[in-house]
Amino acid sequence: MRKLLYFIPALIMAGLGxxxxxxxxxxxxxxxxxxxxxxxxxxxxDPIEGHDRPGLASADxxxxxxxxxxxxxxxLPCRAEHPLVMALAERDDIQVAGLNYKDKPEDARRxxxxxxxxxxxxxxxxxxxxxxxxxxxxxxxxxxxDRNGVVRFKHVGPLTExxxxxSILPAIEALQK
Amino acid sequence: MIPELGNFALxxxxxVSFVMTGAGLAGAQMGNAAWMVAARPAAIALFGLSxxxxxxxxxxxxxxxxxxxxxxxxxxxxxxxLYKVSGVWGNHEGSMLLWVLxxxxxxxxxxxxxxxxxxGLRARVLGVQGGIxxxxxxxxxxxxxxxxxxxxxxxxxxGLNPLLQDPGLAFHPPMLYLGYVGLSVTFCFAIxxxxxxxxxxxxxxxxxxWTLAAWSSLTLGIALGSWWAYYELGWGGWWFWDPxxxxxxxxxxxxTALLHSAIVVEKRDALKTWTVLLAIIAFSxxxxxxxxxxxxxxxxxxxxxxxxxxxxxxxxxxxxxxxxSLTLFAIRAPAMKSxxxxxxxxxxxxxxxxxLLLSTALATVLLGTLYPLFLEVVSGDKVxxxxxxxxxxxxxxxxxxxxxxAAGPLMGWKRGDLAGVLSRxxxxxxxxxxxxxxxxxxxxxxxxxxxxxIGLAAWLFVGTLIEFAERTRLFRVPLSNSLxxxxxxxxxxxxxxxxxxxxxxxxxxxxxSSAWTVEKIQAMAIGEAIDVAGYSxxxxxxxxxxxxNYQYRRxxxxxxxxxxxxxxxxxxxxFFPVERNETxxxxxxxxxxGDLYAVIGDETPQGTWVTRIYFNPLVPWIWxxxxxxxxxxxxxxxxxxxxxxxPQRKRATPSPAPAPAE
Numbered sequence: 003m004r005k006l007l008y009f010i011p012a013l014i015m016a017g018l019g020x021x022x023x024x025x026x027x028x029x030x031x032x033x034x035x036x037x038x039x040x041x042x043x044x045x046x047x048d049p050i051e052g053h054d055r056p057g058l059a060s061a062d063x064x065x066x067x068x069x070x071x072x073x074x075x076x077x078l079p080c081r082a083e084h085p086l087v088m089a090l091a092e093r094d095d096i097q098v099a100g101l102n103y104k105d106k107p108e109d110a111r112r113x114x115x116x117x118x119x120x121x122x123x124x125x126x127x128x129x130x131x132x133x134x135x136x137x138x139x140x141x142x143x144x145x146x147x148d149r150n151g152v153v154r155f156k157h158v159g160p161l162t163e164x165x166x167x168x169s170i171l172p173a174i175e176a177l178q179k
Numbered sequence: 180m181i182p183e184l185g186n187f188a189l190x191x192x193x194x195v196s197f198v199m200t201g202a203g204l205a206g207a208q209m210g211n212a213a214w215m216v217a218a219r220p221a222a223i224a225l226f227g228l229s230x231x232x233x234x235x236x237x238x239x240x241x242x243x244x245x246x247x248x249x250x251x252x253x254x255x256x257x258x259x260x261l262y263k264v265s266g267v268w269g270n271h272e273g274s275m276l277l278w279v280l281x282x283x284x285x286x287x288x289x290x291x292x293x294x295x296x297x298x299g300l301r302a303r304v305l306g307v308q309g310g311i312x313x314x315x316x317x318x319x320x321x322x323x324x325x326x327x328x329x330x331x332x333x334x335x336x337x338g339l340n341p342l343l344q345d346p347g348l349a350f351h352p353p354m355l356y357l358g359y360v361g362l363s364v365t366f367c368f369a370i371x372x373x374x375x376x377x378x379x380x381x382x383x384x385x386x387x388x389w390t391l392a393a394w395s396s397l398t399l400g401i402a403l404g405s406w407w408a409y410y411e412l413g414w415g416g417w418w419f420w421d422p423x424x425x426x427x428x429x430x431x432x433x434x435t436a437l438l439h440s441a442i443v444v445e446k447r448d449a450l451k452t453w454t455v456l457l458a459i460i461a462f463s464x465x466x467x468x469x470x471x472x473x474x475x476x477x478x479x480x481x482x483x484x485x486x487x488x489x490x491x492x493x494x495x496x497x498x499x500x501x502x503x504s505l506t507l508f509a510i511r512a513p514a515m516k517s518x519x520x521x522x523x524x525x526x527x528x529x530x531x532x533x534x535l536l537l538s539t540a541l542a543t544v545l546l547g548t549l550y551p552l553f554l555e556v557v558s559g560d561k562v563x564x565x566x567x568x569x570x571x572x573x574x575x576x577x578x579x580x581x582x583x584x585a586a587g588p589l590m591g592w593k594r595g596d597l598a599g600v601l602s603r604x605x606x607x608x609x610x611x612x613x614x615x616x617x618x619x620x621x622x623x624x625x626x627x628x629x630x631x632x633i634g635l636a637a638w639l640f641v642g643t644l645i646e647f648a649e650r651t652r653l654f655r656v657p658l659s660n661s662l663x664x665x666x667x668x669x670x671x672x673x674x675x676x677x678x679x680x681x682x683x684x685x686x687x688x689x690x691x692s693s694a695w696t697v698e699k700i701q702a703m704a705i706g707e708a709i710d711v712a713g714y715s716x717x718x719x720x721x722x723x724x725x726x727x728n729y730q731y732r733r734x735x736x737x738x739x740x741x742x743x744x745x746x747x748x749x750x751x752x753x754f755f756p757v758e759r760n761e762t763x764x765x766x767x768x769x770x771x772x773g774d775l776y777a778v779i780g781d782e783t784p785q786g787t788w789v790t791r792i793y794f795n796p797l798v799p800w801i802w803x804x805x806x807x808x809x810x811x812x813x814x815x816x817x818x819x820x821x822x823x824x825x826p827q828r829k830r831a832t833p834s835p836a837p838a839p840a841e
Binding site for chain 1: 337452456459460463494497498501502505506508509510512513549552553760
């Protein structure tokens with residue numbers, strides 16, 4: 003009986019190992035948001051100064067599924083995920099909106115000119131107030147909002163092809179039905 | 180070409196480590212003397228090859244060879260040379276290579292210095308060491324090769340995270356790794372002892388210096404990291420119970436326990452299985468500490484390099500090393516001869532209490548760190564366990580530990596005299612009263628717990644001095660006599676004095692900074708002044724300029740005390756265009772009683788500046804306490820007892836003479 007006591011450390015280790023294993027495939031970037039299944043915050047943002055895209059307001063979410071991408075010219079990961087946002091913009095069943103977070107208009111314009119502009123509408127959130135309402139942890143973040151203006155999905159951090167394939171697209175497709 | 184040489188050296192190192200494991204373990208098992216001997220040159224060759232690989236990577240960083248993918252991702256041609264070099268280990272791949280380099284250095288040290296070890300034990304220790312190196316090298320070559328090429332090579336690199344471009348953080352990982360890897364040696368000794376089925380005083384004498392060295396480096400590494408967080412993150416805090424901090428703190432707690440239990444093995448030939456288990460646990464936490472940061476199993480503000488793709492290998496490796504060694508422990512430990520029982524009130528009893536409290540503390544930290552993970556596995560909820568949990572569980576465990584710490588060293592071995600010890604601690608009791616009274620007089624509005632903290636610090640500090648005074652018969656014999664006695668004391672006695680006194684100072688610092696910090700956040704116009712803790716801060720100017728690879732905004736605060744100019748503080752905010760990231764450089768002026776701490780923020784639309792001014796009481800004591808503890812570890816390490824050969828075991832063949840004493 004006493005001999006069995008010596009197995010306790012090994013058993014604890016086995017339990018830890020199992021928990022680690024179960025956790026391994028999960029993605030730390032999926033952070034629960036208080037906004038999920040709630041109406042998006044009320045706001046109305048001006049367009050980026052001198053850029054020919056309309057501004058963004060909560061009323062614009064009505065009637066179609068919207069992907070809101072929070073970006074900034076000073077954010078390096080935004081650059082990395084940008085081609086994926088461009089690819090999302092190819093779809094004509096959704097609207098892709100940008101939330102330009104704490105950015106200078108001239109920097110944002112240069113950035114969009116350099117990398118391409120996938121957004122149907124862009125709200126310039128220079129003070130970051132709307133970002134706070136959306137519970138933005140850090141740029142980039144991506145939200146999927148349904149036809150009634152309700153937030154259905156949130157992704158923190160840069161998108162990868164896997165994220166788009168496994169979560170963003172299914173979320174969009176579920177909302178199209 | 181040079182990166183390919185590095186890559187080739189790594190591949191060769193993998194083979195050598197395999198040979199080292201096989202020759203060491205199988206040779207010892209079969210009693211094949213030639214194989215056993217072969218493990219020594221293998222260990223030295225492994226060190227040579229890892230050095231070549233590390234030098235090759237360093238070269239690639241120094242000359243900014245951006246065709247190497249790792250250099251392109253983590254360096255930039257405009258970076259100052261110090262950070263080009265520290266960039267070598269400022270990323271996942273390079274830090275793993277640094278790990279292997281240190282591991283092989285210690286393996287080589289055992290091979291070269293291990294003349295007085297029994298050949299079987301030495302071969303097994305080297306064999307296990309080789310096995311760990313094999314696991315790491317395979318991990319590097321399979322999943323994180325630092326020498327991977329990029330084609331076409333980019334014109335310039337992406338730069339290193341600006342937060343990491345800092346002298347404090349340049350040396351934080353190497354110190355931490357030195358500690359982690361140092362514990363690998365004690366781990367190897369523990370495994371070798373389990374295979375051989377015996378642990379004796381000679382074994383403990385070999386384990387202790389390695390534990391001491393590892394413990395000292397860990398202490399310094401953790402202190403450096405904490406110091407960095409203090410001045411670089413600009414929150415005025417220095418410890419956040421963040422998973423990554425906990426990951427380095429847990430091996431430290433285990434090493435501290437091991438340090439003390441090894442004394443019992445050496446002096447009293449008891450507590451053997453426990454010490455072996457602690458050695459395994461300490462290294463397991465080192466591995467966990469290395470990998471927890473990298474695998475993405477825990478989310479943390481520090482997780483600047485996570486990659487789930489590596490997780491599976493890491494998990495399998497952890498399972499093999501930790502699971503394997505714990506299973507070996509379960510099978511072999513019951514057969515080990517345990518030493519005699521001893522009285523609860525005795526030096527060894529106090530050391531057992533120390534071990535119990537430290538391991539309970541370790542368990543709480545582990546629970547707090549991993550609880551969110553388990554909850555998510557079980558229920559899918561995401562929570563984060565923050566400082567309130569640790570303050571409610573960890574701190575109460577430290578209170579009895581510190582009380583006992585003053586009394587333990589005064590107790591005799593085998594049978595202590597509690598009443599006698601307490602009567603000798605009378606002076607410490609008086610010191611507690613004075614310290615609490617003075618604190619109450621100076622800061623009557625703080626939390627009552629702070630008084631307890633200061634009282635504990637005084638108790639431990641004076642208690643430790645009493646122990647030292649007794650040894651030197653201070654005040655009983657003439658002072659010159661006492662000084663001569665102090666000089667003649669074993670270094671380990673000095674180590675005890677410095678180690679425990681350092682903890683006392685640290686406790687005072689921790690208490691002060693958590694209880695009485697003054698923080699003022701405001702918008703200030705140029706020329707405006709604000710009072711914080713009796714000092715007046717005037718914002719004189721805000722200027723902008725260009726550093727080597729950043730732009731900065733610098734504020735100048737004139738600090739006045741009693742109407743006289745005391746100092747000028749110049750905090751900065753730096754913007755790194757390559758990485759598009761900002762860092763805060765707090766300006767700190769340390770005084771005996773605390774730090775004046777100023778941070779400059781953004782400009783408001785009204786043209787004023789957001790500033791944060793703190794008075795952080797007793798924070799310098801934290802760093803002083805840690806440095807004194809490290810000094811204690813190093814002094815203890817230089818003890819004669821640990822330098823000369825341990826007493827030889829009874830063996831049929833005459834052994835080579837122990838290394839001469841210096």
